Amino acid sequence: MLPPTDPAPARKFIPQVNFELDDFDANEEKCLDFYRQVAVREDMLVPLAEHHTPHGAHSYYVLFDRTAIYGHPGMPQYVAVHLKRDREKATFDFEQALLPLPAMAQSWLIHRGCPHDAISLDPELGPPPADEATRALERRLAGDGDHHAMGRSYTADDPDDMVTVVALRALDEGAPSPFRVLVEEVDTDAWTHTLREGGFDTVDEALQWCDDRLTGQAGPLPPVRPAAAVGRPTSVAKAAAPRPAGRTR
Structure with missing residues (x-):
């Protein structure tokens, strides 16, 4: 799939991802992992699909990584992210995977609890x-x-x-x-x-x-x-x- 910034029919806008973690914390190692693996390029990640469970306990994202084309040739351009939030303790945990196709990112999330019909791709992007x-x-x-x-x-x-x-x-x-x-x-x-x-x-x-x-x-x-x-x-x-x-x- 083409990056949403490449020449193509006009789009309304390119959305930005918001992981909504301002009020959450984790141990130093987990925070560093999240920064290195995900947040360091947050402003270059385009949410193609996302789903949030009630009260935000779980969030699932299919993201297009606009930085991928500048990295190692041929690398996967999609990031699947599963965020888990504990509101009582104000802590979070996460999993992420780099995958070459949006359907594979959807599958990865579905098999981590995301409802199948809740993670459809935005038709305006790609x-x-x-x-x-x-x-x-x-x-x-x-x-x-x-x-x-x-x-x-x-x-x-x-x-x-x-x-x-x-x-x-x-x-x-x-x-x-x-x-x-x-x-x-x-x-x-x-x-x-x-x-x-x-x-x-x-x-x-x-x-x-x-x-x-x-x-x-x-x-x-x-x-x-x-x-x-x-x-x-x-x-x-x-x-x-x-x-x-x-x-x-």
């Missing part, structure tokens, strides 16, 4: 889905994203080819196509995005397809095998997990 296939895949990722572990991602900001590739490993060894690749592509002329998924038998095949896509040499994504096609588990499903997230070229 290009909308181009088709029903994209919408359906994003809904599924948000709901069952914990079924896969992320191995590697890369986000390319080339205006002529804005793409994010993500390699995943199924946590269930018997899953069809145990390695998956997600590809999000932004059409800057139509101001829409598509998301597609492919299935692979080995980690090397999945990572090679990602490399080829980033250099413009990839063929079509192979389809994910249906569950009915899976026989007894094989050694392929026990292949090594994808390498840690980083550059793919």
Whole structure:
């Protein structure tokens, strides 16, 4: 998804995040962690979605990090934050994760207690889905994203080819196509995005397809095998997990 500050159809405004922690404290280590991991770039974080439980005990945020394009090439551009506040003690705790796709950030929050229907993305920020296939895949990722572990991602900001590739490993060894690749592509002329998924038998095949896509040499994504096609588990499903997230070229 494009940064909300990039050229695109006019938007009303770019909102700013407010973590509402002025009256809360934590131990020195926790405060320092929150500052280093989140608050240091607070004025550059755009809230794409947020949900607050009654009395503010929990807050969930999907944030776009406008500083990501200035960091290590290919790094994830979305931050999921879960804040927990104890009003009686006036203390707070938090969790955060850097993720390459908004649907993955939604999934991370949903599996930490955020209601599924309460963390929808602001349609004014970023290009909308181009088709029903994209919408359906994003809904599924948000709901069952914990079924896969992320191995590697890369986000390319080339205006002529804005793409994010993500390699995943199924946590269930018997899953069809145990390695998956997600590809999000932004059409800057139509101001829409598509998301597609492919299935692979080995980690090397999945990572090679990602490399080829980033250099413009990839063929079509192979389809994910249906569950009915899976026989007894094989050694392929026990292949090594994808390498840690980083550059793919």
